[in-house]
Amino acid sequence: MLAYQPPAHAGLDILYEDEYLLIVNKPAGLLSVPGRGAEKQDCLISRVQLTYPSALIVHRLDMATSGILVLALDKDTHRLLSQQFQQRAISKQYVAVVKGQVNPEEGMIDQPMICDWPNRPKQIIDLDQGKPAQTYYKVLEYKAANDTSRVLLKPVTGRTHQLRLHCQYLGHPILGDELYGDSDTRKASPRLLLHASMIGFEHIYNGKQIEICCEIPF
Numbered sequence: 001m002l003a004y005q006p007p008a009h010a011g012l013d014i015l016y017e018d019e020y021l022l023i024v025n026k027p028a029g030l031l032s033v034p035g036r037g038a039e040k041q042d043c044l045i046s047r048v049q050l051t052y053p054s055a056l057i058v059h060r061l062d063m064a065t066s067g068i069l070v071l072a073l074d075k076d077t078h079r080l081l082s083q084q085f086q087q088r089a090i091s092k093q094y095v096a097v098v099k100g101q102v103n104p105e106e107g108m109i110d111q112p113m114i115c116d117w118p119n120r121p122k123q124i125i126d127l128d129q130g131k132p133a134q135t136y137y138k139v140l141e142y143k144a145a146n147d148t149s150r151v152l153l154k155p156v157t158g159r160t161h162q163l164r165l166h167c168q169y170l171g172h173p174i175l176g177d178e179l180y181g182d183s184d185t186r187k188a189s190p191r192l193l194l195h196a197s198m199i200g201f202e203h204i205y206n207g208k209q210i211e212i213c214c215e216i217p218f
Contacts, residue, residue, distance in 0.1 A: 003039070004031070004035065004039055004040050005029070006029055006030045006031070006042050006043070007027045007028070007029050007030055009042075009047055012024055012047065012048060012051065013025035013027075015068065015212050015214055016210065016212050019073065020072070020073055020074065020077045020203075020204070020205060021070060021071065021072055021073060021077055021081065022048065022052060022055060022070075022071045022072075022073060023068060023069070023070050023071070023199070023212050024044070024048065024068075024069055024071065025066070025067060025068065025069075025214050026044050026061055026065075026066060026067060026068075026069045026196075027066055028063075028064055028065065028066040028191045028192065028217075029063060029064065029191065030042075030043060030044055030047075030063065031043035031044065031063045032044050032045065032057060032060040032061055032063070032069065033045050033057055033060060034046065044057070044069060045057045045071070048071060052071075052073060054073050054074060055071045055072070055073055056071060056072045056073075056074075056075065056078040057069070057071055058070045058071060058072055058078060058081045058082055058085065059085055059158070061196055062161065062164075062192070062194075064176070064177075064178070064191065064192035064194070065094075065192060065194045065195065065196065066191075066194075066195045066196070066217060067094070067195040067196025067197060067214050068092075068196040068197070068198070068199045068212060068214045069196070070199065077204065080204040081204060084201055084202075084204070085158070088156065088157070089201060089202070090199060090200070090201045091154075091198075091199070091200040091201070092154065092155060092196065092198065092199050092200075093152060093153070093154055093196075093197050093198040093199075094152070094153040094154075094155070094163055094194060094195060094196050094197060095140070095150065095151070095152055095153070095194075095195050095197045095216050096150075096151050096153055096163065096167060096174045096193055096194045096195075097148050097149070097150050097151075097174065097175050097189075097193035097218065098148065098149050098151055098167050098170075098172040098173060098174050098175065098193075099147070099148060099149075099172050099173055099174075099175065099181075099182075099184065099185045099188070100147055100148070100149065100171065100172045101142050101144075101147065101149055102137070102139050102142075102149045102151060102170065102172050105138065105139040106137065106138045106139065107136075107137060108134055108135065108136050108137070109133075109134065109135045109137065109166040109169060109170060110132075110133075110134045111125045111127075111130075111133060111165075111166060111169055112125065112126060112127060112129075112130025112131055112132055112133055113125060113126065113130045113131060113133045113159045113160075113161075113162065113165060114126040114129050114130040114131065115160070121160070121161070121179075122161070122179055122180075123159065123160055123161045123162075123165050124165070125165065125169055131157075131159060132157060133157045133159045133162050133166070134155070134156035134157055135153055135154065135155050135156065135162060135163060135166045136153070136154040136155075136156070137151050137152065137153050137154075137166075137167075137170075138151065138152045139151055139152075140152055146188075148175065148188075149172065151167075151172075153166075153167075161179070161180070163194060164177055164179065164180045164192075164194065165180055167180070168180040168181070173185045174192060174193055174194050175188040175189040175192075175193040176188065176189030176190065176191050176192040176193050177192050177194075178192075189218075191218075193218050195214070195216050195217065195218070196214065197213060197214055197216055198211065198212065198213045198214070199211070199212050200212075
C-alpha cells in the first residue's frame with residue numbers, strides 16, 4: 001500500500017459559514033479524520049481546527065474523494081446535524097466519471113453491502129447479511145473518444161464505499177479507483193474521479209433551506 005501523502009495545506013476552501021456550522025471543500029487525497037499512526041494525523045478536521053478549534057466532523061468522505069463536508073462548531077449543533085444524517089434528511093449528490101457506456105442511462109442500484117473483513121477496508125455485495133444500500137444514478141454525458149460516462153449519483157443510504165462499490169456492481173468502475181477498479185480504470189486517472197458536488201438540508205435552528213454546490217475539479 002502506498003504511503004499516505006496528503007496534498008499541501010493551501011488554506012481552507014470554505015463554501016458556507018455561520019455561527020453554528022461550517023461547510024468546506026475537502027481535497028482528494030486528504031483523510032477526513034486522523035488515521036492510525038503519527039504519519040496520518042494531517043487530515044481535514046485537524047486543518048479546520050487550526051482556525052476553528054471547536055469544530056467537530058459530522059460525516060466523512062473517503063480519503064480519495066473530494067468535495068463537500070459539513071462540520072459543526074459546537075456539540076449541540078453536532079448532535080442535531082448527526083440526527084439529520086441518521087434520519088436521511090440530508091440530500092447529497094456526487095459526480096463520478098466511470099468506465100464504459102452506462103445502460104440504462106438512469107436507475108437505482110439496490111444492493112446490500114457488508115465489510116469484506118479479510119480484505120478490509122473493502123466492502124462487498126452480500127444479499128444475505130449485507131445492510132441495505134441504495135443509490136440513484138443518471139448519466140450526464142458519454143464520451144465515445146475514451147469510452148467513459150459522467151454520472152450523477154444520489155445515495156439514499158450512506159454506507160462505506162457505497163458509490164464506488166455500486167458503480168463496480170453496474171460494471172462501470174470509477175476511474176482512478178484503486179480498490180474497486182480494474183487495471184485499466186486504475187491507470188486511467190491519478191485520482192479517484194468522485195466528487196461530492198451538492199448538499200441540501202434544513203438549517204437546524206432557523207429552518208432555512210441550505211443548498212451548497214461545489215465546483216467539480218475534473
